[in-house]
Amino acid sequence: MNKDTMQHIRDWFVTAADTATGWLTSPAAWSQFILLGLAWIAALQIDRRIKPHIAPLLTPSEASTTILSRSRRFALIFLPLTLPLLAYALTYIGEQATRAAFGSGEVIAFGKRVFLFLAARALVGQILTDPFLRLLGRYVLIPMAALYVLGLLDDVTNHLGETVVELGNIRFSVLALIRGAIAGSLLFWLGAWSNRQSASYIKAQETLRPATRELAMKAVEIAIFGAAFLMLMSIMGIDLTAVALLGGALGVGIGLGLQQIAANFVSSIILLLEGQTTVGDYVELDGGEKGTIVKMTARACILETFDGKWIVVPNEHFITSRVVNYSDQGSANRYEALFSVSYDTDINKVPAIIEEAVGRLDFVLQAPDGPDCELRGFGESAVDFAVEYWVNGIDDGKNRYGSPVLFAIWNALKEAGIEMPYPHRVVELKDKRG
Incomplete structure (x- = not known):
């Protein structure tokens, strides 16, 4: 002092x-x-x-x-x-x-x-x-x-x-720094609060598509924090032309060194605008990643697998590679279960037996199509069949729908007296002494 x-x-x-x-x-x-x-x-x-x-x-x-x-x-x-x-x-x-x-x-x-x-x-x-x-x-x-x-x-x-603080050629008064810190804290707190309120309101609009809601929330977030930043610049007395110059420099930096970040950001906007992939969809990518989309950010989508793991997939992959979306056209999906019967079986009776047994399961749908048992081929030891069925949702792993269906097939074949064979091998022993 x-x-x-x-x-x-x-x-x-x-x-x-x-x-x-x-x-x-x-x-x-x-x-x-x-x-x-x-x-x-x-x-x-x-x-x-x-x-x-x-x-x-x-x-x-x-x-x-x-x-x-x-x-x-x-x-x-x-x-x-x-x-x-x-x-x-x-x-x-x-x-x-x-x-x-x-x-x-x-x-x-x-x-x-x-x-x-x-x-x-x-x-x-x-x-x-x-x-x-x-x-x-x-x-x-x-x-x-x-x-x-x-x-x-x-x-x-x-x-x-x-009281002036000098940083090289830049001079700030202590009052300006304090005022900027207080104003910035208040503005960005108010921006975060406004963003939470607007996000809650937009999420409550059930008439909008999930992708539209996500896009609206992103747009509101950018608008709120952009306005807060410009107001802070004005309060601190910083000329906005300097911000324009900074924006130009940032654009050059994006063009030279931040191409992937820019590509992912643009991809996120495209995904939200198209609405073909959104939060809640179960997707599978060419790279083998599959899971339910639980969050979409400006950089990546987060997939949650059935075993609870989170996979972070850059947004660009959803634009440049093939994506299988199991949820986009509705919640009904078709699966199949494979089985075989003995060559001694009257295979003409098998489709009716299996379709009736699988159709009795409470999770199997009758629309858009009921269970359909098809002959797939003649193997070395058995006749191969497959039953196709529709369920309302995504198979949670291999055993949610598949296991009850296989149990139903097994029990139906046992009740009908139909054998499910296993491979047989004939071993021929030759006596070399002869």
Whole structure:
């Protein structure tokens, strides 16, 4: 701390002591203290009378979710501010009357600032619940309110504005850095909050396709944070032409070194616009990756496999390679189960037996087609068949639908007395002694 700052602090303490001494010895100042006390007592009485009436008016039914109900719940949060704000309003009226009558009102003006400080404390201590806002209120709002009460806010602001930090050829005032940090924190917190609210609203619109909802959420997110960035640049006094130059440099960088990132970003926009692949689809790529899409980001899609693993697949792969989407045209999918019977079997009876057995399973659909048993070929030891069936959903691994179907085939063939053969080999032994 330099000598000038120390001298300013000493001068302020001397001035504050002289002011306090003058107030304590002045009858006019005592009358203003009395007015402050009366204003506080009047605010207490009014607050006690109106709160029991205001609270029921602002309390909607728990089941109501309308915009008006949400607005009433939001206004109800600020009830703790009624007492200090009432005291501030009454003090403001008293200040105007005192200045008109006596030409002086410094004590009442001081009391008015104290009531604002109490309102700031009530806001931080009783109203704000978000951890970030409480932190900002505790270490920014309350100190600023305290400086305002003491009449030091302008002096401190001017001192910080005159203190310059140099980084090479760049010069910033400490005030600009603090203002930028506070404004940036608030803007991006507000942007994140707005983005969550808009995303919740868009997700609730069931009439929109999932891909349309994803695209709308991405567009809103880009718009919100883009606006927050531009506002921050304006608050900090940064010329937006510099941002344009930076954007041009960034474009060159993307063209030279960030081609894959740019390709994946553009691919994500194409995927969302086309809507042929979206969250919830079960897909299989040429590279063998398959699973349910659980998240789509600007860079990649995240697939969740049936064993709980997550596979991160760059968006570009969905554009440049073949993708099998089992969910795009509906939730019904066809599977098949292979089996064999003995050559001694009357194979003309097998299709009816198997189709009836598989058709009795509760998860097998009759539309778009019922179970269909087909002869596939004649093997070395058995006649090969396959039964095709439709189910409503994706086979969760190999044993969700396939296992019950194979059990049904086995039991049906056993009941009909049809043998399922296994390979036989004839071994011929020759006696070399002969």
